[in-house]
Structures are given as C-alpha cells and as structure tokens.
Amino acid sequence: MEVAHNASTVNSMFSGAMFAPLVCGLLFGPAFAQDVPQNALVVDRLKLNALETVQPPSVENLTTVFLPPGITEEDAKSKPFHVYDEAFLDIIGSRPTLNIIATSEEDPIFHEAVVWYPTTDEVFFVQNAGAMAAGTGLNKSNIIQKISLPAAQAFANGTNQTAEVEVTTVSPEPNVINSNGATNFRGQLIFTGEGQGDDIPSTLYLMNPKEPYNTSVLVNNYYGRQFNSLNDVAINPRNGDIYFTDSLYGYLQDFRPPPSIPTLVYRLNADTGALSAVADQFDKPNGLTFSPNGSYAYVTDTGAALGFYGFNYSSPATIYRYNVEEDGTFSSRKTFAYASPGFPDGIHCDTNGNVYAGVGDGVHVWNEAGLLLGKIFTGQTVANFRFIGSGRMVIAAETELFYATVAAAGADPEDQY
Numbered sequence: 242m243e244v245a246h247n248a249s250t251v252n253s254m255f256s257g258a259m260f261a262p263l264v265c266g267l268l269f270g271p272a273f274a275q276d277v278p279q280n281a282l283v284v285d286r287l288k289l290n291a292l293e294t295v296q297p298p299s300v301e302n303l304t305t306v307f308l309p310p311g312i313t314e315e316d317a318k319s320k321p322f323h324v325y326d327e328a329f330l331d332i333i334g335s336r337p338t339l340n341i342i343a344t345s346e347e348d349p350i351f352h353e354a355v356v357w358y359p360t361t362d363e364v365f366f367v368q369n370a371g372a373m374a375a376g377t378g379l380n381k382s383n384i385i386q387k388i389s390l391p392a393a394q395a396f397a398n399g400t401n402q403t404a405e406v407e408v409t410t411v412s413p414e415p416n417v418i419n420s421n422g423a424t425n426f427r428g429q430l431i432f433t434g435e436g437q438g439d440d441i442p443s444t445l446y447l448m449n450p451k452e453p454y455n456t457s458v459l460v461n462n463y464y465g466r467q468f469n470s471l472n473d474v475a476i477n478p479r480n481g482d483i484y485f486t487d488s489l490y491g492y493l494q495d496f497r498p499p500p501s502i503p504t505l506v507y508r509l510n511a512d513t514g515a516l517s518a519v520a521d522q523f524d525k526p527n528g529l530t531f532s533p534n535g536s537y538a539y540v541t542d543t544g545a546a547l548g549f550y551g552f553n554y555s556s557p558a559t560i561y562r563y564n565v566e567e568d569g570t571f572s573s574r575k576t577f578a579y580a581s582p583g584f585p586d587g588i589h590c591d592t593n594g595n596v597y598a599g600v601g602d603g604v605h606v607w608n609e610a611g612l613l614l615g616k617i618f619t620g621q622t623v624a625n626f627r628f629i630g631s632g633r634m635v636i637a638a639e640t641e642l643f644y645a646t647v648a649a650a651g652a653d654p655e656d657q658y
Contacts, residue, residue: 351637
C-alpha cells in the first residue's frame, strides 16, 4: 500500500491561502455575497441546464463522471469543493481541506462501514466484500481495518512526515463474515455481515472495539429464514432502536444464494429482541440514516448497480425519505433525490438536517428539500464516509482514503464528541 501524495504536496494542492474574494466565483459561475474558498469552485446552474452538446447514453451515463461546462478535470480535483448553491459555503466554511491519507493500488480496502470510536480515537472501515480484485466473497471473508485519527490529522496537516498513515487489520473473534455497514451502539460497534455461501447466514454482529475484538450475534434470521445480504445499519436517536437494510449484493457478487425473501428495511429492539420489517418495495436498499431528531429516515436504493452483472441505467439510484412515526414505524415514502453520476450508497445527515451521500464522483450534499447544494469531489466512487466529530470527515473511496475538514458537524450521536 502506498500513499498517493506526501503531506506537503497534498496541502499545497488542497489548502493554500484557503479563501479568496468573489473573483473565484466569477471564473466558474455566479457571484455570491460570501467569499468563496480558494479550493472551491462555483457551478453555474443556468449553463449546466443548457449544454451546447448533450452526449448520447452510450457516452454519458451513470458510470461517467460529469464535468460542468468550462470546468476541466484538473479544475475539479484541485478545487474539490463544488458549490451549486450559496448555502454550501456555510457547510464547508472558509477553510475546507481535503487530503488523501492512504491508497491501495487495486484492492478496494477503503470501502464501507466507516465508524468512529471516540474512546480510542480510531476510525474503523472494511474492505469490499465480493470484489474481484480482493478475492473476497465466497472463499475468503473481507477484513475490518482501522486507523488512528490523530495520526491521520498529523499526516494531513503535514506535521507527520511518515510515508503513509498506518492501516491496521482488526481480527474479530468470532469473525464478522463479509462485513459491510457499521455504527456505534452502547459503547460497542454493530457490523452487518453479508454471509457466505448457503450455510453462513447474513448476520448482524456486535463487536467490542478493543482487543480481543470479541463479537456476538444480534440477529441472523427472520423467523427462521435467512436474510439475503445485510448492508447497512443505523440507530434512531429518538427511540434507540436498531434499523438495518437487506439487499442482494452477496448474490450479485456470487457469494450468496438466490434471494428467498424480499429486500427490506428491518427494525430490532436490542432489549426485547423484537424484530419487524418497516419498509419494502425496494430494488436494492443500501444506505440508511436518520435526521437529527429521528423524525425522518433516509434510505438509498442502488438498484442500478447489478454487482458482477453490470448496470441497469433505468433502475433506481435514488434516496427515499420516510416519516418515522412515534411508534417507530415508517410512513409516507417520498422520493428525496436521484443521484448522478453513480448511485447513492452510504448516507448521513449533519446537525442542520442536510443530507450527504457517497456517489460516483465523491460526496453530494442536499438540503432538506432535496436540492443539491454542493459536492466534495474525489473524481471516483465513494461507497461510504463518516463525520468524525464536529468539522471532520473520513471518506472511503475504494482505493483511496480521504480526510476532510469542513464547518458542518455530523448528526449521529457518536459524531457529537
């Protein structure tokens, strides 16, 4: 594993004087009343809406990274905070930064389950389960990994001149088989395990974040039936219950049997063991999060992604919003946003209720009305990310791991430290 850039190179690319007057906005789009940071660019929506040439679907589709008119790939990467609405400036603040802190040449080790454990100030994440480049799935489970957040900060700030941020493999006992999503829960970590073959069912695990990383099973069946391929998990801040999604990716990556139960969102009460389904009618439910007060649930549907079988461009790449009723059930499904490029995977909210999702070119940010405010542009797929306390973020982009600083703070309880 190598680090893409040393700290001084990255900081010179993404930091600098940090903010400049309105001239930056004038270069790329409409002027705003607020100053635009030097490493941000403003996108003119009017120019975006009327292109001189609109490419055919064979050229421009969900697999391609779209660059607005007048913006080159070099512009997009050197100024990675893309402002579509002035409200995004309040989110990123006057001094946002984005740094690559670790890379992997082919193995997508920075994939999902980004979660912060404040007690040790470590960030956990997992390798892509089922990825061909990793050889994981049916014959080998993926791995859980972690980094030290102080080490990541020091590297990003240029005060630690090591060749890389150390990535440490965690070895749970018993193992979490083909882990994917994760969240904090009562001082421990919950992981979704996708399962393996016919005989190792998809499971929701509870793991001690400290050695020996002992695990226990929270649930591994729905009244005797195997789940398909558990994907993501979140805690509702209002009722404290565990909600999780069940998708099809183990089957679509050839390490789980054909589905025998619908793709659903479930609710689990850890104290009573009560398990129920709260939402259906998905293609492939994926990421899951809640608004700051727990009154809304956001679920991503990555139906357009078919695993080893390519893409269906007309299937969902969509975020749905639900009302969470006082009794914990979901109601009033609403199409919140359709993401492009790629499809929305991991999803989180900030303390103001803005919605963030990892997509095909970075992290997109919408307001509560589903209006795209801006992007943290990586130029590649982001499967998941996490706010790490106020103003910090770790972004997993398959073969690259990013550390970002912004003005916003995450809404998840563990992000408030």
